Amino acid sequence: MADSDAVCVLVPTLDEAATIGDVVRDFRDAGYENVLVVDGGSRDDTQSVARSAGARVVEQTGTGKGQAVREAVTEHVDAPYVLMLDGDGTYSADDAETMLEPLMTGDADHVIGDRFADMRAGAMTPLNRIGNRLINRAFGFIHGESFRDILSGYRAFTHESFEQMHLTSDGFGIETEMAVECAKRSIPTTVVPVTYFPRPEGSNTNLHPVRDGGIIFLELYRRAKTNNPLFYFGSIGTVSTAAGVLVAAYVAVEWITRQVSHEVLAIVAAFAILVGVQLLMFGLLADLILTLHREDRHDRK
Template sequence: MVSPKIAVLVPCYNEALTIGKVVSDFKIFLPDAEIYVYDNNSKDGTSVIAREAGAIVKYEKKQGKANVVFKMFREIDADIYIMIDGDDTYPVDCIQQMLDQFIENNCDMLVGDRLSNNSYKNQNKRAFHNFGNNLVRNLINVFFGSELKDILSGYRIFSKKFVKNYASTIKGFELETDLSIYSLNYELVIDEYSIDYRDRPEGSVSKLNTFTDGFKVIKLFFNLVRLYKPLLFFGTVSAVMFILGLLFMTIPIREYFEYKYVYKVPTLIFSIMLIILSLLAFMTGLILDNISIIDKKNFKVRYNSTR
C-alpha cells in the first residue's frame, strides 16, 4: 500500500525564536513529510532558521495569515495537509495519533482541540482570550447546530479535497473561524483530537490583538451567517421590523377607536413602512436561501469529483 504524501504547512511572521524547533520536531515525529514554511514578510530571520532546520521555505508578500494559507493551498500538492502555527504552542509528538484518527474516520478536517482538557485555559495568559474562544464556539454551535469544542485552533489536518475546494475572501486571523463555518455549512466531516496546548516561550510575542481581532472574528461570524443562512438572518431582521411595526401601529389604531380620527399620521406611515420592509427582508431571505441550496448542491458535485 502506497503511503499518502503528507505536507506540513507552517505560515510564519517573525517566529525566529520557535520556528527551528517546530520544523525539527516534525523531522523527528514525521520524517517522511515535506515541511513548508511560508514567510509573511518576517524581519527577524525566520526564513533562514527554517531553511537551516530542513524546511522548504517560500514567501508570501500579502500580509495576513489567510493570504499565506491560500497560497499554500494553491501551490502545494499532497494527499494530506497539516497546518500548524510556527510559535511552538502545539504539540508535535501526537501527530501520528492525529493522522491515524483522521484517516480512520475519513475526515475532511481534523482540529487540534485545546479547550476540552483546559490546557489552553491554564496556559494562556492573555486577558479575555478564553472568554472570546467560548463566545465564538457557542455562537457557531447554536447557529449551525454543531457540537464543536474548539473553533479557533490553528492546528488542523485537511484532506486534499478540502484544500483544493476551499475558497474565501478573508485575509487575516479570522481564518480558523472561516474554516470551521465553511466545513459546517457544506456538511463536511469534521473531527477533533484533544491536545495539550502550551503558551508561547518567554520572548515570543503574539501577533493577536484581543479586542481588534476579536471584533473581526465576531463580524466575520455574522457575515457568514448572512451568507450561509440567509433565511435565518433576514428572517430575524424581518421579525424584528414586523414586531416594531405592529407596536408603532397600535398608537394610531388606539387613537382611531378613541377619537374616530388619526392624529399621529407620521407614526402610522412609519409603522406601515416597517411592515413593508419586514416583508421585503423575508422575501430576500427566501430568494437567497434558494440560491444557497443550489450552491450546496453544486459544491457537493464539485467536491465529489475532486480526485
C-alpha cells in the first residue's frame, strides 16, 4: 500500500450522517489516515460524526459537489494522490488499492472506478441504469473516448493532473467535466473494476435523476464546443439547414399547388439554410484548427 501521507481520501458530503462515520472508519482501518471530508453545510450531524470517526472536516465556502471538490483539492489537499468517493456508503475501501495502483506505477494520472463491473442488486434503479448507459454512449460518440462509467464517483488522480483541468461545474456534473477534460487534454486515464453497493437503509440520496441527468447532457454538449467543434457546430448547423429545407419545401408546394406565396416564410427558410451552412463550414474549420493544434502539441512533447 502507498504511504498514507501520499494519499488523501477526499469525501464531499451533504447530509450523510447515517453513513459517513462508517465510510471514514473503513478507510482509516484500511490504512488511509488522511481522510478529508468537505461538507456542504449539512443540516444533520454529518460534520460531528465525521470528526468523531477520525476525519479532518472543512465546510466548503460555496455550494455543490463540484465546487467542494475544486476547493478541497486546491486549498486543503497537499498529498500528491487523491482518492475521491461519495460519503453514502456505496463504495468500498477494499477497492482503494485497485484504484491507486495505476497512479503508483505511473500507468495513469486519472483512474475511474467502473461500477458496472460489480453492481450489487438494488444499487441503481432501472431508470438510473438506462440514463447512465445513454450518457456513457453519448460521451463516447461526442468525445471519442470510452471510459465506460464517466458518472462514477469513485476516482483516483494525481494532484498535478487535477491542476491541468479547467473545471467550472458546481454540481453533480463534476464527474462528467473531469472525464471530458481527461479526453480533451490527453490525460492518461484508465478504468478499473469496483464494487458498487446500494445505499444503506436510512440514508437519502441528493441526486435527482431527471434534473441532474439533463444537466449532465447539457454539460457534455457544451464541452463539445472545444473538444469536438465539428459535432457541436455541425449538429446546430444540420438542424438549422434541415428546418430551412422543410420550410422551403412547404413554400414551394404551396406555390405550385395553390399559387399561394409565403414571402416571409421564404425569407425565414433562406436565412435558416444560410446560417446552417455557415455553421457547418465553421465546424469544419474549427475541427481542422483543433486537429492541427493537437498535432503540434504532440510534436512538442
